[in-house]
Amino acid sequence: MSDNGNKRIEAFIVFAIVVAVAAFLSGWLTFSVQFERKKEPKVEKPKAASLQTLHIKEQERKQLHDHYHLGVEDKNLDVWADKSHCIVCHSPYPHGRIKQAQAIINLHTEFLACNSCHLKLEAGEEIQFAWLNPSGAHPTGKPYGIQMDPKTGYFLQTDNHISKLAPQRKINGAWQTMQTEAGVDKASKYMEEKGRLTAEQKKAVEDDLHKGTELKEFVKCSQCHSMQSVLNFQELGFDAARTNQLQRMEMGGMLTNYDTFYFPDLFEKKFK
Amino acid sequence: MAIVFCFLIGHADARDPENCLFCHKYKRLRAYTDKGTLRNFYVDDHLYQESVHGKLSCVECHSDIEKVPHGTVEKVDCAKVCHLDRWKAMSGTDFSHKDVADIFSKSVHGKNPGDKPEITALKPDCKYCHLNDLYSLPQDVPPEKVMKRCLNCHKEKGIEQIFVHMSHRMRQKTSRPPLEVVELCASCHADKDFQNVVGMDQPVAEAVSTYKETIHYRILQFGGTDTANCISCHANESIHNIRPGSDPQSSVNPDNRYQTCQTEACHPGASALIANVDSHLSKHKEKGPEIHLAEVIMQSVMFFTLFLLFTLMGMETYRRVRNHDARFFRWRRKPQNLPPAPVMPADPIGKIPNLHRYVNSSPKGDFPRYSWHIIINHTVMAITFSMAVITGLPLFFHNSELSHKFINLLGGINVTRLIHRINAIIFTLNCVYHVLVLLLGIGRQIKNGTFDIRRTQFPLWKDLKDFYFDFRYFLGLDKTRPKMEKFMYKQKLHYLAQLWGCSILTLSGCCLLFPEFMVKYIPFAKVSFNVLRLMHGEESILAFLVIALWHMYNVHIAPGRFPLQWTFWTGRIAKDHQIEEHFLEYERQVKEGVAECEEEKVLKREAGDVR
Numbered sequence: 001m002s003d004n005g006n007k008r009i010e011a012f013i014v015f016a017i018v019v020a021v022a023a024f025l026s027g028w029l030t031f032s033v034q035f036e037r038k039k040e041p042k043v044e045k046p047k048a049a050s051l052q053t054l055h056i057k058e059q060e061r062k063q064l065h066d067h068y069h070l071g072v073e074d075k076n077l078d079v080w081a082d083k084s085h086c087i088v089c090h091s092p093y094p095h096g097r098i099k100q101a102q103a104i105i106n107l108h109t110e111f112l113a114c115n116s117c118h119l120k121l122e123a124g125e126e127i128q129f130a131w132l133n134p135s136g137a138h139p140t141g142k143p144y145g146i147q148m149d150p151k152t153g154y155f156l157q158t159d160n161h162i163s164k165l166a167p168q169r170k171i172n173g174a175w176q177t178m179q180t181e182a183g184v185d186k187a188s189k190y191m192e193e194k195g196r197l198t199a200e201q202k203k204a205v206e207d208d209l210h211k212g213t214e215l216k217e218f219v220k221c222s223q224c225h226s227m228q229s230v231l232n233f234q235e236l237g238f239d240a241a242r243t244n245q246l247q248r249m250e251m252g253g254m255l256t257n258y259d260t261f262y263f264p265d266l267f268e269k270k271f272k
Numbered sequence: 273m274a275i276v277f278c279f280l281i282g283h284a285d286a287r288d289p290e291n292c293l294f295c296h297k298y299k300r301l302r303a304y305t306d307k308g309t310l311r312n313f314y315v316d317d318h319l320y321q322e323s324v325h326g327k328l329s330c331v332e333c334h335s336d337i338e339k340v341p342h343g344t345v346e347k348v349d350c351a352k353v354c355h356l357d358r359w360k361a362m363s364g365t366d367f368s369h370k371d372v373a374d375i376f377s378k379s380v381h382g383k384n385p386g387d388k389p390e391i392t393a394l395k396p397d398c399k400y401c402h403l404n405d406l407y408s409l410p411q412d413v414p415p416e417k418v419m420k421r422c423l424n425c426h427k428e429k430g431i432e433q434i435f436v437h438m439s440h441r442m443r444q445k446t447s448r449p450p451l452e453v454v455e456l457c458a459s460c461h462a463d464k465d466f467q468n469v470v471g472m473d474q475p476v477a478e479a480v481s482t483y484k485e486t487i488h489y490r491i492l493q494f495g496g497t498d499t500a501n502c503i504s505c506h507a508n509e510s511i512h513n514i515r516p517g518s519d520p521q522s523s524v525n526p527d528n529r530y531q532t533c534q535t536e537a538c539h540p541g542a543s544a545l546i547a548n549v550d551s552h553l554s555k556h557k558e559k560g561p562e563i564h565l566a567e568v569i570m571q572s573v574m575f576f577t578l579f580l581l582f583t584l585m586g587m588e589t590y591r592r593v594r595n596h597d598a599r600f601f602r603w604r605r606k607p608q609n610l611p612p613a614p615v616m617p618a619d620p621i622g623k624i625p626n627l628h629r630y631v632n633s634s635p636k637g638d639f640p641r642y643s644w645h646i647i648i649n650h651t652v653m654a655i656t657f658s659m660a661v662i663t664g665l666p667l668f669f670h671n672s673e674l675s676h677k678f679i680n681l682l683g684g685i686n687v688t689r690l691i692h693r694i695n696a697i698i699f700t701l702n703c704v705y706h707v708l709v710l711l712l713g714i715g716r717q718i719k720n721g722t723f724d725i726r727r728t729q730f731p732l733w734k735d736l737k738d739f740y741f742d743f744r745y746f747l748g749l750d751k752t753r754p755k756m757e758k759f760m761y762k763q764k765l766h767y768l769a770q771l772w773g774c775s776i777l778t779l780s781g782c783c784l785l786f787p788e789f790m791v792k793y794i795p796f797a798k799v800s801f802n803v804l805r806l807m808h809g810e811e812s813i814l815a816f817l818v819i820a821l822w823h824m825y826n827v828h829i830a831p832g833r834f835p836l837q838w839t840f841w842t843g844r845i846a847k848d849h850q851i852e853e854h855f856l857e858y859e860r861q862v863k864e865g866v867a868e869c870e871e872e873k874v875l876k877r878e879a880g881d882v883r
Contacts, residue, residue, distance in 0.1 A: 007748050008747075008748055008749070010748075011590075011591075011746075011747045011748035011749075012747070014586075014587070014590045015587060015747060017586075018582070018583055018586030018587055019583055021582065022578075022579050022582030022583045022586060023579055025578065026574075026575050026578035026579040026582060027575060029574075029578055029817060030571055030574045030575040030578065031571070033813055056310060074300075076299070076300075092300060093300070093302050093303065093304060096303065100343070102303040102304070103301045103302055103303040103311075104295060104301070106300050106302055106303060107295070107298035107299075107301045108300070109300050110298065110299055110300040152317075152318070152321070154293075154297070154317040155317075157318070
């Protein structure tokens with residue numbers, strides 16, 4: 001074939017490629033522009049490693065219009081969701097066996113790490129408590145709920161909604177805080193695969209994750225909320241007013257303002 | 273024992289006499305119901321005290337609680353006469369929300385006995401919208417000034433809270449930020465499941481998505497507030513009295529719509545024709561056939577324009593590179609040697625094929641091309657167009673995070689809108705200036721007898737032929753480019769597109785900026801106004817793409833033109849460029865004695881005559 005003929009073939013091949021590229025680019029620009037601008041803005045999804053947390057966040061979103069008392073986001077859960085293998089499986093609202101007390105027991109999960117109550121102690125073993133932050137979090141303010149605002153009588157505002165009280169064990173002569181971060185990956189994997197595991201396999205994983213903990217029937221309120229509390233409120237940074245409230249269980253107004261003072265089994269029988 | 277206990281522990285807070293916050297101040301006071309729903313019992317003490325109900329104790333609404341810890345509590349009925357008995361601020365009578373609850377119950381959101389159970393379950397109650405708002409003191413009406421007048425009749429105790437609460441409602445339809453109102457309404461109305469249960473028809477079902485395409489919503493999205501949200505139109509005097517558009521009492525009923533638009537805060541003074549402006553422009557074939565058609569046309573125009581331009585750019589690049597027409601960098605261009613040097617003919621003009629390859633030329637320009645009027649026009653156009661793109665494009669891509677960052681960088685949506693509008697005025701004035709320059713220039717040429725339509729941007733049959741033969745050259749079928757006029761087919765295409773674009777952008781921009789005026793005077797407003805509003809964004813995108821791709825390619829990126837031509841500044845064109853793409857203009861200038869004959873110079877140089 002002549003040189004001229006080759007050049008023409010080359011030109012037509014180039015033309016075919018140019019037409020194809022032009023058609024693709026034109027179509028992409030024309031239609032992607034429309035799709036792109038109609039995309040809804042990205043909604044920040046809660047940072048959560050566990051299905052439990054996602055479920056809670058979804059319920060919170062749906063219940064936004066059911067809640068009249070100006071609820072605020074749970075910053076504590078946002079931070080702890082993937083820093084505690086307990087929360088990964090049990091959520092921060094795990095206490096449901098005593099129907100009437102479940103909300104009251106659940107409220108403690110904002111301030112207490114699970115091990116505070118569920119750590120299995122050796123006979124005669126002594127523990128103490130300290131504030132614990134999840135890895136990567138470095139709050140600067142004092143923990144929420146340990147100081148009272150004398151002007152309002154409510155908790156003093158702070159930016160630290162993260163710190164929780166956790167038990168410390170004496171290991172080789174030094175106090176060491178008990179953490180539950182190490183098992184997060186294992187717990188997350190377990191929650192994803194749970195449906196496919198046999199009963200034996202589930203038990204094996206659960207036994208492993210629950211190692212060193214125990215399911216408490218009852219924890220007496222007075223173990224913490226009394227003058228003989230296992231928590232040294234003063235050393236932990238609680239101010240005098242808050243210490244007073246916690247040690248005496250803030251009961252003042254409740255006794256004086258109801259004609260019929262009523263406590264269910266929660267306080268009257270099981271915890272006495 | 274109880275007395276001892278009280279003594280030891282102290283008393284409950286006076287603002288919370290029942291000490292409910294003993295438990296309810298904890299965020300995690302939550303539990304699952306038997307159905308697996310997580311219930312939240314937390315009360316934010318700080319926020320609650322600042323809320324409109326902050327002065328009420330819990331049992332004044334939750335009146336069925338008589339013991340603690342309490343069991344399941346009944347739902348609060350906002351309509352009952354339940355509180356303020358200790359204030360009796362309203363001339364000694366108790367206060368109730370009953371009246372407003374009655375209005376609400378008759379509205380589209382009220383529960384009707386005839387409703388199916390699944391629809392009743394979906395209808396909102398008071399607190400779906402009212403989240404116990406925080407107080408917001410009116411800035412423009414000092415409460416103490418008005419309060420004095422209230423005290424003529426009412427008792428001082430408690431009146432302040434009521435005044436602030438009520439006056440806030442009078443200033444604004446709601447205390448919620450406008451964007452939150454939209455999201456609140458959208459939480460049901462954009463929900464597919466909700467739409468299916470209620471049985472919404474197409475236009476109503478797409479009400480949220482069509483609203484989100486409007487400039488009203490976009491402004492809200494960027495933090496603006498002086499624009500319409502859902503309740504601006506759908507709720508008249510009473511926010512609780514939202515009715516379906518078919519109801520004669522509805523604020524959006526076709527007979528009432530213009531009055532709704534005319535309100536002082538929106539479009540005061542607008543004629544009844546403003547009711548033709550559709551705030552829910554549907555692109556659906558049935559509801560908005562003209563909008564659907566306009567959209568299809570705009571997209572087709574965009575596709576085929578871009579396709580043509582990309583094809584031309586691709587083939588021109590290929591041919592210019594393949595034929596060694598020029599070095600890529602303009603300043604590295606050198607004239608090529610003429611193979612083999614012919615004998616000089618008697619009339620050499622046009623006798624050397626591809627003469628542009630062999631001539632010496634100055635990148636800053638050799639031949640006059642544009643007057644200083646055109647240079648000013650171009651400069652102002654370049655600046656104002658860029659500014660329009662910078663300030664307008666984020667509004668087009670209103671859902672992009674980048675757009676929001678950019679608008680913030682510009683100083684917020686209000687500053688951006690102001691810049692866009694001032695810029696638009698300068699842009700329009702520049703267009704007027706250009707038209708004047710053209711008309712006066714043509715008038716002078718006609719008067720002098722020098723007017724030649726071939727030297728204008730007016731499209732002629734020859735331009736189509738030039739396009740055909742130029743494309744043959746790009747395909748390698750012809751050895752030379754056609755001899756073209758002062759303005760070749762590409763420039764005419766570009767100029768006509770610009771003429772169309774500027775007209776549409778100016779007209780549609782006026783529709784957005786002066787809707788009250790435009791809707792009155794624009795012909796066939798019912799269709800044309802809505803179509804023009806749609807076209808402002810669509811046309812802008814097309815114009816931006818054509819400028820960013822086509823114009824940039826031809827004057828900056830094409831091989832031999834890179835990095836730029838100085839014509840925009842000097843008004844002069846380089847010899848090689850003039851000869852290559854505007855040979856007939858070169859020929860005309862040589863004959864008129866304005867330019868030298870380049871063929872002669874090239875032949876002399878090839879013959880060794882370097883004089």
